[in-house]
Amino acid sequence: MKQSITLGKVTKFMGLGFLSTFKDLFTGKLEKEDFKNFLRKVVVPIASILLFIGLWHMGSKSLYNIEAEFKIEKALNDQGPAAAEALRACIASGDSSCQPNTLPSPSQVWGSFESLLRDHALISADKAAFIEKTAALNEKRLAEGKDAITYTGRPSFVDQIFRSLKTVFAGFLLALFIAVPLGIFIGLSPTLKSSFNWFIQIFKPVSPVVWYLLVFMIVKTLLIDSSEDSSFTISFISVGLCSMWATLVNTAMGVSSVDKDYINVAKVLKLGNFQKIFKVVLPSSLPLIFTGLKITLSVAWMVLIAIELLAQSPGLGLFVWEEFQNGANDSNAKIIVAMFVIGIIGFLLDRLMLTIQNWVSFDKTDAI
Template sequence: MGQEIILKQGQNSSFLKPLLLKLTSRFQKKSVLSSLKKTGITVLSILLFLGLWHLGSKALYNKEASFKIEKALTERGQAAADAERDCIASGESSCQPNTLPSPAQVWSSLQSLIADHKVITADKAAFSAKMADVNAKLIAKGKDAIVYTGRASFIDIVLTSIKTVFAGFLLALLIAVPIGIIIGLSPSLRSAFNWFIQVFKPVSPVVWYLLVFMIVKTLYIGDSTDNAFVISFISVGLCAMWATLVNTAMGVSSVDKDYINVAKVLKLGTFQKVFKVILPSSLPLIFTGLRITLSVAWMVLIAIELLAQSQGLGLFVWEEFQNGANDSNAKIIVAMFVIGIIGFLLDRLMLTVQNGVSFNKNEAV
């Protein structure tokens, strides 16, 4: 904007044009160089991370391999130690050290999971085509259709976790924001509810899961439906809602008194005052709470899915750990990166929504 004004002012002075064009070109070059510098630093940090990871995994691999060879030598003699060494060198999966996988192994496992997803998707499509006529007759008779009950692919597992965390986040929003507004409007209610918030806010996700399990199990008693998803998203919502509740109450209670006085002068009703004055002023703090809630929900989801046996990333990680196969550790690392990347994207999504509806524009942190 400033450069355009300078150029327009310089149009009447022909001798300034070369100088202005040179300055504009220099500013553009600085901007490009700054972007390249940031990109270069990011790429270098990624390469450094991968290099350290590779060296670390190689050191751990060699340590465990040496231990296995020494153990064979001590317990069974030189011939057994030589056989163990040859087996490890051959790459045979049965005798490979089970330790931190290298970046190459993790990449290979990711490709394997994607290929597995394609196979399972094809199986689902074939099953649906095969059962189409049968399911049409069952539905016509008012009966439930026969659904595919085979194993879920890694992509399906990730989508299940995302669905669960959004359901839990929505539950947290519907509970925490209204209660936060109500107690934020009244100092007496804030004092009355303070003990409740302080007592239940630090409760572990495991305990919330057990509490929800007790209630849901009783409500659905005699029902054969799988309640894992219901238990998971309610547990996630109750565990993660506290940041939104506290921030909403704080935002509402700290609204500028001048705004409240203007609302009184305009004789706005309670709902008009809340939606036209209080909420817009409280949005920055409310969205800060929502960002924290979404992050917490995504973190506790893994533990809750494991306990609830819900077909998500938490159960996937645990089953791979229990499985102990040659590529299980690599699959766990794949899941770790997926969890981290999705968590980052969820936070960016909330920041984008916040900047879209709030007057205060926050930079990505």
């Protein structure tokens, strides 16, 4: 019964089974009867992606034309035919100063993505150079008991992504450490359940914006003496509080709905409370707890953008907001890049949770 771990098994385990189909395609291992499967799993998704990009391209082109016509019309009315002709020529030449501002096309978005990566390379090089330059000086300053000089330049897009991930994980951990123990207590005791129920029902639907404001009120006062930037603290706490409800409700439900047979076994064997919770109740409610945690993580990632934006905490949310305020020529394209990055990272986080769930859960069949 020795099991070898193959690429196929690992990818299937992570819910990325389609990757192994790709591998079969390139290694020529694809059987004839697999062809239908291949068509469904690889060809159709790729075709739908291409279709999506095609529609997007055509849509953005027609929006571009509407915007361009409107601009020329306006120039004609306001400044006369000469100005309108000049503007038409300017737009046709592709000059960035007079481009209509609308939904960017797929190629513009790709261009912005590349430029963001170039920008990142530039900033990283700058940062590395700065660190090298100040290394000796910092050593001296530390020896004298002074604070080291740190790089304070503009963060790159990639830096913002990591900053957002950090915020989301801090918020997720906060939610985990509050919601799971609380959920266990609530699930075990009907008294606690009824006393907490109103609390959960009222606070669950509260919007992320309001949570942010609430946390802001409290943290601002608590950190009144601190000169440090509290935006990270405020945003991760808000993210945690917004997203913890799914875990809280699921944990309480899982714990209170443990199979009666298991509880009877625990009673007959006279297991102590500690043993009962850790050997019977918790393992049996793990699938539901993980379903809750999965929802929590995806909610956390979703509300993060709004909260970073409000808290002015560096990250993807702030990036989107600044690009929107900036109104530069490629701002719209950068916002769309951020949108895709947010979506893809959200998808990967979901897969990550699914992998952990499959790994710890006893019931391999009910994970979705």
